[in-house]
Amino acid sequence: MRELLQQTIPNLTGEACDKFVAYYELLVDWNTRMNLTAITEPEEVVKKHFADSLAALPYLAPGVRAVDVGTGAGFPSIPLLIMRPDLKLTLVDSLQKRVTFLEEVLKTLGLSAQCVHARAEEFGRDPRFRASFDAALSRAVASLPVLLELTVPLLKVGGKAICYKGDVSEELKTAKSALHLLHCTAEVVPVEANYGARSLVICTKNAPTPAAYPRKPGMPSKKPL
């Protein structure tokens, strides 16, 4: 595991390596009791979960305040936090069991982040969180138009929604209306990977989000913008 991590993740310190190992052990252990991930082989986890999660590192300035919407077992936020403990992260998921797992991971790894059990549609309307983040991360949660409605209301003007995607060319076309309604512009950054096409869609929020968004729970995916 250590060798795999050292080979795959550049600039990995001994301390960060220990944390990834501990995270892996918790992930496979808790995965026997709850549905956290279909990927459990060490090499696959290191490449497809850990290294993949780190793709956003160059786009996160020091001390940035970021939210991970639909974090699940902690991707991308836990790997990012292991490499960059300066990040001020809020991890949001609609399943309480996964939030309990994340709290255990943070405690065991000695990392600090806020975990919130909420649906993104409600979280984005909460005045404590709306328009308060510099960046919103999201990986494997929904299609781009849905993701934009869940993440953009959480951003300050000038903030960026960073969506982890595969080949996004078709999806980007379907997101035109959402980008327009949410006052965003998008840029696609290819990510190097030897397990299929990977990219980051980085959307900049150019003006405040209209009060109508996000709509009530379920609506963003039922009737995408």
Ligand code: SAM
């Ligand atoms: N981001 C993780 C990853 O890359 O492995 C988890 C992906 S998992 C397929 C999707 C996660 O999003 C689940 O944990 C689910 O509970 C959460 N989720 C889906 N819709 C959500 C919503 N509207 N609000 C908050 N969490 C949501």
